Amino acid sequence: MDLARIRADTPAAEGQAFLHSAGSSLMPSPVVEAMIEHLRLEQDLGGYAAADREQARLDGVYDSVAALLNAGRDEIALVENATVGWQMAFYALAWRPGDRILTGRAEYAANYVAYLQTARRYGVVIDVIPDDAFGAIDPDALRRMIDERVKLISITWIPTNGGLTNPAAAIGEIAREAGVPYLLDACQAAGQMPVDVRALGCDMLAGTGRKFLRGPRGTGFLYVRRDLLQRLEPPMIDHFAAPWTSTDGYTLRPDARRFETWENNYAARLGLGVAADYARAVGLEAIEARCRALADRLREGLRSLDRVSVLDLGRDPCAIVSFSIRGYPVAASLADAAAAKIVIGASPPASTRLDSDARGLGYVLRASPHYFNTEGDVDRLIEFCAAARTK
Ligand SMILES: Cc1ncc(COP(=O)(O)O)c(C=O)c1O
Numbered sequence: 001m002d003l004a005r006i007r008a009d010t011p012a013a014e015g016q017a018f019l020h021s022a023g024s025s026l027m028p029s030p031v032v033e034a035m036i037e038h039l040r041l042e043q044d045l046g047g048y049a050a051a052d053r054e055q056a057r058l059d060g061v062y063d064s065v066a067a068l069l070n071a072g073r074d075e076i077a078l079v080e081n082a083t084v085g086w087q088m089a090f091y092a093l094a095w096r097p098g099d100r101i102l103t104g105r106a107e108y109a110a111n112y113v114a115y116l117q118t119a120r121r122y123g124v125v126i127d128v129i130p131d132d133a134f135g136a137i138d139p140d141a142l143r144r145m146i147d148e149r150v151k152l153i154s155i156t157w158i159p160t161n162g163g164l165t166n167p168a169a170a171i172g173e174i175a176r177e178a179g180v181p182y183l184l185d186a187c188q189a190a191g192q193m194p195v196d197v198r199a200l201g202c203d204m205l206a207g208t209g210r211k212f213l214r215g216p217r218g219t220g221f222l223y224v225r226r227d228l229l230q231r232l233e234p235p236m237i238d239h240f241a242a243p244w245t246s247t248d249g250y251t252l253r254p255d256a257r258r259f260e261t262w263e264n265n266y267a268a269r270l271g272l273g274v275a276a277d278y279a280r281a282v283g284l285e286a287i288e289a290r291c292r293a294l295a296d297r298l299r300e301g302l303r304s305l306d307r308v309s310v311l312d313l314g315r316d317p318c319a320i321v322s323f324s325i326r327g328y329p330v331a332a333s334l335a336d337a338a339a340a341k342i343v344i345g346a347s348p349p350a351s352t353r354l355d356s357d358a359r360g361l362g363y364v365l366r367a368s369p370h371y372f373n374t375e376g377d378v379d380r381l382i383e384f385c386a387a388a389r390t391k
Pocket residue numbers: 081082083084108110156158159160185187188207208209220
């Protein structure tokens with residue numbers, strides 16, 4: 001990995017320890033330049049002519065995201081964020097009373113409230129798969145829960161509130177064996193590690209641009225496996241998803257773009273494509289290895305401090321490091337860290353309520369190193385925590 005070049009492409013990585021890629025990362029310069037270039041074209045030509053001029057590059061964004069996921073370009077929908085993509089897939093299922101949704105304890109809030117709404121509307125049942133001894137979803141427990149009423153297995157691969165990495169591929173294997181659709185929230189995984197939809201065995205996968213993928217805000221994507229696509233009617237359609245082909249009829253698009261709408265932010269879309277290409281050029285295996293090495297260093301340093309508790313679950317945690325500092329309120333920690341030019345985030349209990357309630361967590365501090373960070377960035381955070389004042 002050419003760290004000098006990567007850091008040259010990330011000017012804001014100098015002068016601060018930016019450890020917040022699980023929130024919204026720093027975009028590399030080529031991403032920003034692609035967007036600015038397109039905005040200039042829109043300024044000069046108007047939005048429609050600009051899109052016409054850039055048609056080939058805009059079309060290429062599907063190839064870029066498909067390559068990132070080892071999917072076909074016809075299996076990709078480009079949307080505004082991970083949540084919209086996820087919702088399109090989830091609400092496309094024809095729910096009936098008594099259907100079961102199997103999910104995990106670290107499920108993300110946006111997904112879980114959709115389960116709750118669907119439970120209220122249709123009388124579906126939400127069942128939480130028990131954890132293994134390390135706090136990850138237990139595939140054996142999942143296997144024992146499968147019956148003919150299970151309509152969907154839907155899990156968050158990497159939760160928003162810590163380094164847990166759920167066994168997404170082992171879960172996919174069980175879903176495949178059982179013939180149950182499998183929806184995977186890969187929001188925190190995309191850009192942090194290889195994401196291969198075939199190896200994962202998932203039917204639907206949602207991801208976002210702005211986090212570890214280092215794309216722009218307001219971008220996301222949905223993958224839907226080709227042979228499931230034809231059976232999924234989007235919960236909402238427009239005349240792009242389903243052209244109005246006769247007075248009384250419409251024809252759904254055959255590809256995953258049936259989950260899109262007509263109007264889009266093309267500058268952001270181009271930025272997403274460049275971000276996907278950039279991640280692949282750096283190399284997802286190398287990115288994962290460096291992310292884990294930096295996160296391990298951070299955890300080790302934090303664990304050596306008396307007042308700090310590292311809160312990550314799982315046997316092999318990833319690059320989201322969650323922790324608390326005894327006697328140091330989260331708001332003060334964030335503000336003081338920001339003043340020291342250390343950028344971290346915090347995760348509120350309501351973003352992963354099942355897990356937060358079960359473990360009695362309040363707001364947790366969240367540091368998420370990425371491959372563009374240095375060991376020095378990580379050490380600055382450790383030193384900051386070591387010197388933390390008590391409030
Ligand atoms: C695990 C997880 N899933 C989904 C989302 C939602 O992503 P977006 O805000 O792009 O809709 C987030 C955002 O924090 C997340 O952490």
